[in-house]
Amino acid sequence: MKSIMRNKGQGGFTLLEFSVVVLVSSIVSAVMLNRVEYYREQAEITAANHVVAALRTSLAVRAGQLASKGREQDLRRLAADNPIKLLSWKPANYLGEYYAPEPEQIGQSGWVFDPRDKTLIYLPKNTKSFTFSASKLLRFKVEFVRTDSKSLALNQVSG
Template sequence: MGFRHKAQRGFTLLEFAAVLVVSSIVSAVALDRFEFYREQAEITAARQVVAALRTSLQVRSSQLMSSGRDLDLQRLAADNPIKLLAWKPANYLGEYYAPDPKEIGAAGWVFDPRDRTLVYLPKNTESFSFSTSKLLRFKVEFLRTSKKSLALNQVSG
């Protein structure tokens, strides 16, 4: 009448291995999703800076055109567009001639005075997979469409 049950005292090796495999799979999926959301946040932040630059540029060029300051419009096209913003982006790294992401070593915006282009250096170059370049570029060009009409054109790519 006396059946004695042996008390279990923990996991078997098979149970431990199963828990380890399942937790590894869940961790790998979670890390992949976190990287995706980080890349999406970086792209969204870069687009927000470009939108702020375009708005600031349109406001400033309208002010200059309405006051007849054509020379200042030409200077505006040649200047660093980051100067138009009330606050510089936290990831603005400064001015570099022919910026090389490997040399700079950080992700963010840099202004190239050589060709007067604002360049975004991403953390992961695969997240910005453009056909011509892996870098996001923003450039302001001065166009004279007629004798009395002046325009500033923003080129993104």
């Protein structure tokens, strides 16, 4: 008889216990989602930096080849051309060439080349969460610079 009475009172959660469980799981979920977003942003920044590093390396190699042969005209063309063409692979998020690209017009994130001002631009997934705004997008531009009468160089401008 005593065992029947003990089991009768232990039927399940009370409303208070259930609300505490829901509150704790909501807090844990919110913290986890915040961390996931942070790591997604860091992965996007790292991927963009990887593409810039590959562009710089490819550009330095090609410019060195052309400068060693004294091909100034080809160096000038290299500075005006789309730097993505130097890579043996195109980034998966390369979207093509757009004149004066605006993130709202394109509708997706990735690299675009602006032939108007010869700049490679990165459009982030979420401009609000990045440390720069849409007006200060990540830009990669190659410029032809003559340091003296005998040396030729290409200058890479990132910002």
